[in-house]
Amino acid sequence: MAEYENFYTPDDVDEQIEAFLQARETSTRDQKLTHDLHAFYKPDSEADAHSLQRVLTQLLADDQHGQKIVPISDFMPKQQKYEETSIMRGTLSIKAGAKTSSTLVRRLNILVATLIVAVLVGSMLVVFNAARQSHNSTIGSPDTAEKLGKIIYQSSTHQLVFNLSWSPDGTRLAAHIDGTLQSWDATNPSNVVTYNIPATASGKKVFAGSFAWSPDSTRLAVAGGTAIYVFDAKTAAIQTSTPLQTPSPTAQPGSVGDRGIGKIFFSQAQKLSTGGLSLGNMTWSPDGRFLEATYNGLPDSACAILIWNAETGDLVETLNKGFNGNVLNVQWSPDGRHLASWFATSVLKIWDTITWSVVKQYQGVSGFSWSPDSKHLALLDAGKVFMFAKDARIVDALNGQTLLTFAKEGSMRAVQWSPDGTRIALEYQKISNPLGLQRTADHMKLWDAINGKLLYTFTAFPVSDVMIPFSEASWSPDSRYIACVSDDQRIIVWVAKLRT
Amino acid sequence: MQQSLNLDGETSRTATTELFHHHAPAIFAFLRQHTSSREDAEDLLLEVFTAALEQERFSLMSESEQRKWLWRVVRNKLVDSYRRQIRRPATAIDALDEELFADDAHSPEHAALRQEEHARLHAAIQTLSPLQQKAVRLRFANNLRCAEIAVILDKSESAVRMMLSRALNLLRTFYKEDE
Numbered sequence: 311m312a313e314y315e316n317f318y319t320p321d322d323v324d325e326q327i328e329a330f331l332q333a334r335e336t337s338t339r340d341q342k343l344t345h346d347l348h349a350f351y352k353p354d355s356e357a358d359a360h361s362l363q364r365v366l367t368q369l370l371a372d373d374q375h376g377q378k379i380v381p382i383s384d385f386m387p388k389q390q391k392y393e394e395t396s397i398m399r400g401t402l403s404i405k406a407g408a409k410t411s412s413t414l415v416r417r418l419n420i421l422v423a424t425l426i427v428a429v430l431v432g433s434m435l436v437v438f439n440a441a442r443q444s445h446n447s448t449i450g451s452p453d454t455a456e457k458l459g460k461i462i463y464q465s466s467t468h469q470l471v472f473n474l475s476w477s478p479d480g481t482r483l484a485a486h487i488d489g490t491l492q493s494w495d496a497t498n499p500s501n502v503v504t505y506n507i508p509a510t511a512s513g514k515k516v517f518a519g520s521f522a523w524s525p526d527s528t529r530l531a532v533a534g535g536t537a538i539y540v541f542d543a544k545t546a547a548i549q550t551s552t553p554l555q556t557p558s559p560t561a562q563p564g565s566v567g568d569r570g571i572g573k574i575f576f577s578q579a580q581k582l583s584t585g586g587l588s589l590g591n592m593t594w595s596p597d598g599r600f601l602e603a604t605y606n607g608l609p610d611s612a613c614a615i616l617i618w619n620a621e622t623g624d625l626v627e628t629l630n631k632g633f634n635g636n637v638l639n640v641q642w643s644p645d646g647r648h649l650a651s652w653f654a655t656s657v658l659k660i661w662d663t664i665t666w667s668v669v670k671q672y673q674g675v676s677g678f679s680w681s682p683d684s685k686h687l688a689l690l691d692a693g694k695v696f697m698f699a700k701d702a703r704i705v706d707a708l709n710g711q712t713l714l715t716f717a718k719e720g721s722m723r724a725v726q727w728s729p730d731g732t733r734i735a736l737e738y739q740k741i742s743n744p745l746g747l748q749r750t751a752d753h754m755k756l757w758d759a760i761n762g763k764l765l766y767t768f769t770a771f772p773v774s775d776v777m778i779p780f781s782e783a784s785w786s787p788d789s790r791y792i793a794c795v796s797d798d799q800r801i802i803v804w805v806a807k808l809r810t
Numbered sequence: 811m812q813q814s815l816n817l818d819g820e821t822s823r824t825a826t827t828e829l830f831h832h833h834a835p836a837i838f839a840f841l842r843q844h845t846s847s848r849e850d851a852e853d854l855l856l857e858v859f860t861a862a863l864e865q866e867r868f869s870l871m872s873e874s875e876q877r878k879w880l881w882r883v884v885r886n887k888l889v890d891s892y893r894r895q896i897r898r899p900a901t902a903i904d905a906l907d908e909e910l911f912a913d914d915a916h917s918p919e920h921a922a923l924r925q926e927e928h929a930r931l932h933a934a935i936q937t938l939s940p941l942q943q944k945a946v947r948l949r950f951a952n953n954l955r956c957a958e959i960a961v962i963l964d965k966s967e968s969a970v971r972m973m974l975s976r977a978l979n980l981l982r983t984f985y986k987e988d989e
Binding site: 324344351354355357361366370372470472486517638 | 823826827830834835838839842848851852855856859860863865867869870872873875931932935946947949950951952953955956968971972974975976978979981982985
């Protein structure tokens, strides 16, 4: 064994290597070592560059034929087709695999088809039965046959549903469905209103981005590239549009809401191809005075939480000091006094909404939800696998004291406290890893917020195995129902609390 | 850098290319570590990015959500490919071994061996543990930093920093002896 020295240190090894590689001469042995290693692996590096170029060329060639959402059923032949091209390249392993997998695919197809028929017949009976029972009834009407987990509504399958959210008055649901933002009566899904962002001057379509209901449920604020649009919820007429690059003229000089600081922020932000910024996590403050949205750019220091005056459209705060990771979720406390912001670095910061200073910070958080009285937080403790939690906790929001720990089986990806404060809904994630170990989990579970006991497990639909780092469920304001999205992209409303 | 993919023509191609250049090198390095051939890794990489282009939701995700989504799909695709391998008959696995050797014969290390000045370095690298060799390769062949290598090797960043600094401290002793 050769003599060992601690010249390279764990803390600085990246910087040491880069410094030696940047040096042109190779007079010292470390310059020589790093240059030799670089040269040694150069053929590998070049081969990888060629591989990347081959894949990109193929990708762009496919892309030229037009982008469209391809149903899963159409995806199989495409995979087989690509395997055939691999065979053309003479890859033995793929060749053998293709034969086997095509036979398997045929067998699986028969099996899947049989299962689908069985499931279809079964689900038709269930839907027919549910429809018959809920015929002429509304969500708010008495129903003695109701039981936990009973599905009172399910839509047909869509290609993609997300940001499903209940209006604060409980009458409407809204979501992005297949690329458009829609709302509909929770009791009458045929009454659909679609909200469209005006196209750019050159006619390019602008996608309706993140959105939020106004506290009185009459309006929707929607991020649309260069502006935030406020729509009349019923008519879809645009009431106001707030251009993004307008820091407040009334902000105090030197404050974070200062026009100068705002200008610097916007000048550095990455613009969308259609103009403006891609904003996320739009929220409306509970008192209706402020709108909040996040901007996540590169580098991480370019991330920010932006607060606008909802009436005047002035940007009043740009929270980005000391940010070192993307902002994944922001929620106002129900009393509006605090704003909780959760970062990709697993940090949760609680802001005072008058002074805009951080009053409490948590580490190792992979999800959160405010209690309806604004005193507590339900936190998910980050586990080892990506962002999925190992357990859930209830803490005193401002002093951080843990009051209850529950759901220790882990693999949760989102938490939602019911508006009446009695229960906590956890959404679960199927976890798989390259070793092939797989752990299937139940879709959602309801836990008692007082004693941490499991109340109900919702298993009607399989858990998605596509990583989705945000919630796909929404409590109805009366806490009786949960609207969620199934893995096959159906909107489902189920009973989460019985009438007492 | 958030990428918008649901655009037309040239803009779409530019967005796709930007997205690819941003994420593909690290993902490809990961796939090379976990697949038996370069072709397998290329196939899986194409599948991952095709899935991203077909996912309309993708363009609405923030950069970090896009990264997480891509890595989730990468891992899922890899699991699928392992399952396909397991289902292959024994003869196919023999073929796979041949394929491995064939690939090795064309590997950069093999090519480097032909160059006298790299023969000693190759010997020095062989004294490293397999994991250290992987880390050194990812650092110098793929130009990845410790945080990125950690994701690929499924280790903590501090473990990778320790591993890489130890490997380099060991390698430099060979140079000392040379001098």
